[in-house]
Amino acid sequence: MDIIEILFTASFWAAAIRIASPLIFATLGELICERAGVLNLGIEGIMVSGAFAGWMAVYSGTGLWIGVGVAMAVGMLFGLLHSTLTVPFGLSQHVVGLGVTLLATSSTYYAYRLALPEVTSPPKIVAFQPYEIPLLSDIPLLGPALFSQTPLTYLAFVLVAVVGLVLYRTPLGLAVRAAGENPAAVASQGLSVTAIRMGAVIIGSGLMAVGGAFLTMSAFDSFFFEMVNGRGWICIALVVFGSWRPGKAMLGAVLFAAFDALQIRVQQTSLGAQVPYQIFLMMPYILSILALVVTSRRAEVPAALMVPFNKGER
Amino acid sequence: MDTSVVEALTLDAITKRFGTLTANDAVSLSLNEGEVVALLGENGAGKTTLMNILFGQYTADSGTVRVFGKTLPPGNSRAALDAGVGMVHQHFTLADNLTVLENITLGVGSLLSTSAGRSAARDRIKALSQKYHLSVSPDARVGALTVGERQRVEILKALYRDVRILILDEPTAVLTPQETDDLFATLRLAIADGLSVIFISHKLHEVMAISDRVVVLRHGKITGGVRTADTDKHALATLMMGTEATPPKVPQSTPGPALLKLDRVATPDVGNAPGLKSVSLSLHAGQIIGLAGVSGNGQAAIADVVGGLVKPAEGRIERGGSDIDRWTPREAVKSGIARIPEDRQKTGTIADFDLTENAILERYRSAGFSKAGWLNWRSSRAFAEAIINKYDVRCPGPDTPIRLLSGGNMQKLILGRVLEAAPQVILANQPVRGLDVGAVNYVHGQLLEARARGAAILLISEDLDEVMAMSDVIHVIADGQLSPGFGRGSMTPTELGLWMAGQGFENENAHAP
Numbered sequence: 001m002d003i004i005e006i007l008f009t010a011s012f013w014a015a016a017i018r019i020a021s022p023l024i025f026a027t028l029g030e031l032i033c034e035r036a037g038v039l040n041l042g043i044e045g046i047m048v049s050g051a052f053a054g055w056m057a058v059y060s061g062t063g064l065w066i067g068v069g070v071a072m073a074v075g076m077l078f079g080l081l082h083s084t085l086t087v088p089f090g091l092s093q094h095v096v097g098l099g100v101t102l103l104a105t106s107s108t109y110y111a112y113r114l115a116l117p118e119v120t121s122p123p124k125i126v127a128f129q130p131y132e133i134p135l136l137s138d139i140p141l142l143g144p145a146l147f148s149q150t151p152l153t154y155l156a157f158v159l160v161a162v163v164g165l166v167l168y169r170t171p172l173g174l175a176v177r178a179a180g181e182n183p184a185a186v187a188s189q190g191l192s193v194t195a196i197r198m199g200a201v202i203i204g205s206g207l208m209a210v211g212g213a214f215l216t217m218s219a220f221d222s223f224f225f226e227m228v229n230g231r232g233w234i235c236i237a238l239v240v241f242g243s244w245r246p247g248k249a250m251l252g253a254v255l256f257a258a259f260d261a262l263q264i265r266v267q268q269t270s271l272g273a274q275v276p277y278q279i280f281l282m283m284p285y286i287l288s289i290l291a292l293v294v295t296s297r298r299a300e301v302p303a304a305l306m307v308p309f310n311k312g313e314r
Numbered sequence: 315m316d317t318s319v320v321e322a323l324t325l326d327a328i329t330k331r332f333g334t335l336t337a338n339d340a341v342s343l344s345l346n347e348g349e350v351v352a353l354l355g356e357n358g359a360g361k362t363t364l365m366n367i368l369f370g371q372y373t374a375d376s377g378t379v380r381v382f383g384k385t386l387p388p389g390n391s392r393a394a395l396d397a398g399v400g401m402v403h404q405h406f407t408l409a410d411n412l413t414v415l416e417n418i419t420l421g422v423g424s425l426l427s428t429s430a431g432r433s434a435a436r437d438r439i440k441a442l443s444q445k446y447h448l449s450v451s452p453d454a455r456v457g458a459l460t461v462g463e464r465q466r467v468e469i470l471k472a473l474y475r476d477v478r479i480l481i482l483d484e485p486t487a488v489l490t491p492q493e494t495d496d497l498f499a500t501l502r503l504a505i506a507d508g509l510s511v512i513f514i515s516h517k518l519h520e521v522m523a524i525s526d527r528v529v530v531l532r533h534g535k536i537t538g539g540v541r542t543a544d545t546d547k548h549a550l551a552t553l554m555m556g557t558e559a560t561p562p563k564v565p566q567s568t569p570g571p572a573l574l575k576l577d578r579v580a581t582p583d584v585g586n587a588p589g590l591k592s593v594s595l596s597l598h599a600g601q602i603i604g605l606a607g608v609s610g611n612g613q614a615a616i617a618d619v620v621g622g623l624v625k626p627a628e629g630r631i632e633r634g635g636s637d638i639d640r641w642t643p644r645e646a647v648k649s650g651i652a653r654i655p656e657d658r659q660k661t662g663t664i665a666d667f668d669l670t671e672n673a674i675l676e677r678y679r680s681a682g683f684s685k686a687g688w689l690n691w692r693s694s695r696a697f698a699e700a701i702i703n704k705y706d707v708r709c710p711g712p713d714t715p716i717r718l719l720s721g722g723n724m725q726k727l728i729l730g731r732v733l734e735a736a737p738q739v740i741l742a743n744q745p746v747r748g749l750d751v752g753a754v755n756y757v758h759g760q761l762l763e764a765r766a767r768g769a770a771i772l773l774i775s776e777d778l779d780e781v782m783a784m785s786d787v788i789h790v791i792a793d794g795q796l797s798p799g800f801g802r803g804s805m806t807p808t809e810l811g812l813w814m815a816g817q818g819f820e821n822e823n824a825h826a827p
Contacts, residue, residue, distance in 0.1 A: 169429075171422075171427055172425045174416055175425055177409075178416070178417075181409035181410065181411045182407065182410070184403075185408055185417060185420065186420065186421065187371065188403065189422070190370075190391040190394070190395040190396070191392070300411065303409070303410060
């Protein structure tokens, strides 16, 4: 089977969409933060915490959707911590973000050990199952690829549209975008920059955690260390790749995921037998870097990204 | 209908301190409906602070603000807007990447409403634009607008909210004389509809033209209030400064040989800022060449070329009669060109460096300050101390970080650094921006002394009055093109204003071949 054939299999596209889903949640979350002017480097750790919190909730007996809600709530708490430090206190967004990542990651591992001190292999839960959308899932190739996914995947793609509509078609979205472009403009119209930015970071962090929860509740069915494995950092790049626009960022996530799905399959071809597999593992990252180089030169960065705003300062 | 005077605004004993500085000291002020009060004062007198308190962006330490009889909660811009107070800040508060409509409608109505109501908003903006002669396209991106248009957007922002009191903080600082006239025409229309205005300025002729009453603020205190009809510019100047400050006399001078020549120099555009288009300019010994123009029309490009920061894409530079091919900031400094940069905080000094380090920034490699690659702190410090004494830099000492100095004292250090090098050519880019009248006169006096000594000076300023008072020859720069030189006194402000607006250039739309 060569590469061209792989591109025409439903299982390849189904995998690409599945791999893209957690990236889409977290990328949307990061995008909301950055559109309001706050870089949230806590993303990697918040995804770890969401992956654990959602899975742990379900393992303790709640329903799957409650688990998603628990993950979101935990993410929002870390968002509250991040935004309190970066917005009213105006601390360095780099330092706070990395601090939140370290804190969220290690406190998650600590909680895991506290909750399950004696297990050697992590217990499994009954995760979200694929739901075949009637009629649509019968379309050849597209049906099994797009319309036989889990409900969380559908939610990810619906959220792209929702976030796009809110950002561009509502007064709230306008206020968020303005806070990232020129906070003084927001303040001069009688709005609170602090409230808008904190709100955006809290909501955005909640979405990042749901992205993490997708891993334990839809892609796999248990939690293990290192499972987020740099996906958060990929999402930071995807926001830039998407020029801070939800639709483009989604395309970027699918593209990256397709590379990832492709490299696994190419490893099993005759080509894969001759080339060290590490080369294939590198492929999605190298291609993403190339894509970033090409696209991000035209990207329009929010003008006030990482610029703290202090009312009444002179 | 009651015809008695309605008090629109009352400020009652407002006091505001920043650390040890009392910016406003028990300031009381009132404004009647339909009245224009000019708030006059030097830089640092506390005008902007007072207005920011009124608009809820600062919180006063004590005192109250009442609008139409209702006391406003302190530090709440939303409440001020809801009560009908609008403010046009000196530095515009617009988001460049958003459209005019988005900037105007931002925060009007509930944030949680589901519809943006764009078409209704667009209609309303168009109606307001027509009524008050504020022509601007609602769907244009603000970043693509001229400074004059941006100010119209700021005024529309206020009118869109039906404000009844409008605060204008130095609204004419960045406008051409024609744009200022247009602004005043708009204001008169709105005032006829019952708008009350507080007009902050230190330009006396504008205050005389627009206001009903003048209130003078000095060192944070109200020092006088007069009806405009009962006063004149001279009396206002005395009130504003406390004493009669006289600008330095400009003696006759005879120009010497050309020290620096630009010959048909062109540079590429940088973002929104136009590059130079075939600019020819010569700077002669003992002469001040003034460069007038609205900001962002190529002044930065000319300054960068003269200072060696940018090499021209086309054309030649001649220094002291010979062509130059290597042209870097170091070459420029070595050849005796000294710069007073446009932004003393960003490019003139390094904020956390002390005065000594800042004093030798441009010449730390020269013989007096270093030897075999080692800095000579003793002579550097002595140099800084000499500047501090000679130029009256008020500071605790040469080891003070320069960020702790006021703008005027920072500028004096830069001035000393420039003049102590006895330069042949001085590039003075906005040398007095943001300085009070005393410091302005001092800087101008020093520049005139340098001229008398035989230096060639290029004075770049957005303040037409300054350019006209100081320059032997005036060029106007507009969209990267340079006008012919006009001799001292040969042009009126209105005529120069037309050039500043881009009229009079021969090949207006033609590009250099």
